[in-house]
Amino acid sequence: EPEVTQTPxxxxxxxxxxxxxxxxxxxxxxxxxxxxxxxxxxxxxxVSFYNNEISEKSEIFDDQFSVERPDGSNFTLKIRSTxxxxxxxxxxxxxxxxxxxxxxxxxxxxxxx
Amino acid sequence: QKEVEQDPGPLSVxxxxxxxxxxxxxxxxxxxxxxxxxxxxxGPELLMYTYSSGNKEDGRFTAQVDKSSKYISLFxxxxxxxxxxxxxxxxxxxxxxxxxxxxxxxxxxxA
Numbered sequence: 487e488p489e490v491t492q493t494p495x496x497x498x499x500x501x502x503x504x505x506x507x508x509x510x511x512x513x514x515x516x517x518x519x520x521x522x523x524x525x526x527x528x529x530x531x532x533v534s535f536y537n538n539e540i541s542e543k544s545e546i547f548d549d550q551f552s553v554e555r556p557d558g559s560n561f562t563l564k565i566r567s568t569x570x571x572x573x574x575x576x577x578x579x580x581x582x583x584x585x586x587x588x589x590x591x592x593x594x595x596x597x598x599x
Numbered sequence: 600q601k602e603v604e605q606d607p608g609p610l611s612v613x614x615x616x617x618x619x620x621x622x623x624x625x626x627x628x629x630x631x632x633x634x635x636x637x638x639x640x641x642g643p644e645l646l647m648y649t650y651s652s653g654n655k656e657d658g659r660f661t662a663q664v665d666k667s668s669k670y671i672s673l674f675x676x677x678x679x680x681x682x683x684x685x686x687x688x689x690x691x692x693x694x695x696x697x698x699x700x701x702x703x704x705x706x707x708x709x710a
Binding site for chain 2: 490492517519521527528529530531534541542544577581584585587588589590591592593595
């Protein structure tokens with residue numbers, strides 16, 4: 487069964503550094519998403535991406551964050567100047583259409599020291 | 600009032616029991632309703648996806664939506680120890696595709 491894959495599974499970074507989290511969505515999907523889950527809290531929406539542009543973003547997704555689909559298979563989340571509070575699990579998801587259910591990867595655990 | 604409310608549990612049941620998991624929501628504009636299962640250190644795994652009020656069955660799982668009461672449920676029949684996980688409800692508002700999740704209910708099925 488096709489799946490969403492995310493790398494790395496765990497990223498440890500010093501505060502103030504930049505990180506790039508990578509995702510390979512399901513191959514025929516057109517809609518891509520990033521969510522995060524701070525330890526002990528609920529999963530929160532960050533951004534959705536369709537047709538090579540952001541279609542929706544949350545208040546969390548400020549100028550510190552950016553997304554890119556650099557080629558036909560990868561979808562990346564870049565976090566600039568990381569802060570301690572950016573420590574969380576980051577999940578990538580993809581969907582065939584906007585209304586079809588989203589399928590999630592296993593996440594990248596980001597630890598900011 | 601939170602948009603989506605879900606009892607965090609933990610909920611412990613014996614193997615073979617019927618499990619009922621619930622979410623309530625405040626905004627009548629929610630239109631799509633999903634249930635995900637999340638094992639420790641893993642991503643959410645889609646279990647059920649519904650749009651209209653009523654029941655939808657898939658194997659041991661039944662999803663129920665009551666839009667008039669703003670209430671959704673997931674029933675698990677003949678529960679197994681492998682069902683032990685956190686169950687997340689999620690829903691989307693009309694005109695948007697972002698998911699709004701509940702806090703998740705931790706379920707333990709005891710052998």
